[in-house]
Amino acid sequence: LAARMGFIGLGNMGGHMARNLIKKGHQLVVYDVSADNVKAIKEAGAEVAGSPAEVASRVTSLVSMLPESSHVQQVYTGPKGIFSAVQKGSLLMDCSTIDPYVSRTMATIAKQHGAEFVDAPVSGGVNAARDAVLTFMVGGPDSAYNAASLYLSCMGKNVVHCGPVGNGQAAKICNNMLLGISMIGTSETMNLGIKLGLDPKLLAKILNMSSGRCWSSEVYNPCPGVLEGVPSSNDYKGGFGTALMTKDLGLAQNAATAAKSPTPLGSLAHQIYRTMTNHGFGGKDFSSAFKFLQDQNEQ
Numbered sequence: 001l002a003a004r005m006g007f008i009g010l011g012n013m014g015g016h017m018a019r020n021l022i023k024k025g026h027q028l029v030v031y032d033v034s035a036d037n038v039k040a041i042k043e044a045g046a047e048v049a050g051s052p053a054e055v056a057s058r059v060t061s062l063v064s065m066l067p068e069s070s071h072v073q074q075v076y077t078g079p080k081g082i083f084s085a086v087q088k089g090s091l092l093m094d095c096s097t098i099d100p101y102v103s104r105t106m107a108t109i110a111k112q113h114g115a116e117f118v119d120a121p122v123s124g125g126v127n128a129a130r131d132a133v134l135t136f137m138v139g140g141p142d143s144a145y146n147a148a149s150l151y152l153s154c155m156g157k158n159v160v161h162c163g164p165v166g167n168g169q170a171a172k173i174c175n176n177m178l179l180g181i182s183m184i185g186t187s188e189t190m191n192l193g194i195k196l197g198l199d200p201k202l203l204a205k206i207l208n209m210s211s212g213r214c215w216s217s218e219v220y221n222p223c224p225g226v227l228e229g230v231p232s233s234n235d236y237k238g239g240f241g242t243a244l245m246t247k248d249l250g251l252a253q254n255a256a257t258a259a260k261s262p263t264p265l266g267s268l269a270h271q272i273y274r275t276m277t278n279h280g281f282g283g284k285d286f287s288s289a290f291k292f293l294q295d296q297n298e299q
């Protein structure tokens, strides 16, 4: 299927995802508040709209990929938001990681306009977005999931139905809590090993053939020079910002509080990333936990 569709939020992830839709033959109508991000995708062949409302008035299916709940609320319900112009029968796919409660609210409003909203947050970093191998965790009714899969599969290799609207976010929040914890674990482990005199590449190799192996050690190692093409080897630029990881761990803590589920390490990880954010690491990739801990070493 090749169709005209909308895309709102062309950042680290959305830029690559939009490009993959173009590559698969879709004609995109895009919007972002960042002129630079719009320019890059316009050069790749997209049409540019002046507001989310204009996007919604020109297409009947669209993807949004925004930082936080507040941006999603603004883009959907704001004065020039999607809901001010959405067409009946539209399919709205939000891939941002946000509060499941906000996803459910957006779905309720969409229904009032005769449209369908699904939450479809992703796992996989910017490289997975670039290579169209993301995993989408989708919440929504069967029919909307089936319709969304046709578009989402252009940007990812797994599209998993998690249940009703909001359940995609629930799955994503759980994954990121574990990721946030394991990245700190990997960082403190690499830091200790180096202090004990081990070569970082050798240590990573041993971890990755042993029971300490995890995604953070193997695919996204936080120690500079261990892997090429990951943020740690590029001064922690690009990737997944520490501020966004702090946000996700906050969502996990809110959910855990509501569910009365104890999450002691998730809570501690949240505090560590929040401290990093307050010390100037917010815009750096979250694997800079390694650098942050290294800076705490006795000099």
Ligand code: NAD
Residues within 6 Å of the ligand: 008, 009, 010, 011, 012, 013, 014, 031, 032, 033, 034, 037, 065, 066, 067, 068, 071, 074, 075, 095, 096, 097, 098, 122, 123, 124, 125, 126, 239, 240, 241, 244, 248
């Ligand atoms: P980003 O900050 O790089 O991109 C967000 C984009 O949204 C930017 O281009 C920004 O200008 C735009 N934007 C902000 N407010 C807007 C508005 N009101 N209207 C239109 N555009 C607006 O973020 P990202 O890294 O691409 O992440 C997007 C989402 O995906 C987040 O929820 C994040 O948690 C999630 N996520 C990110 C990664 C990752 O590795 N970066 C991985 C999985 C999930």
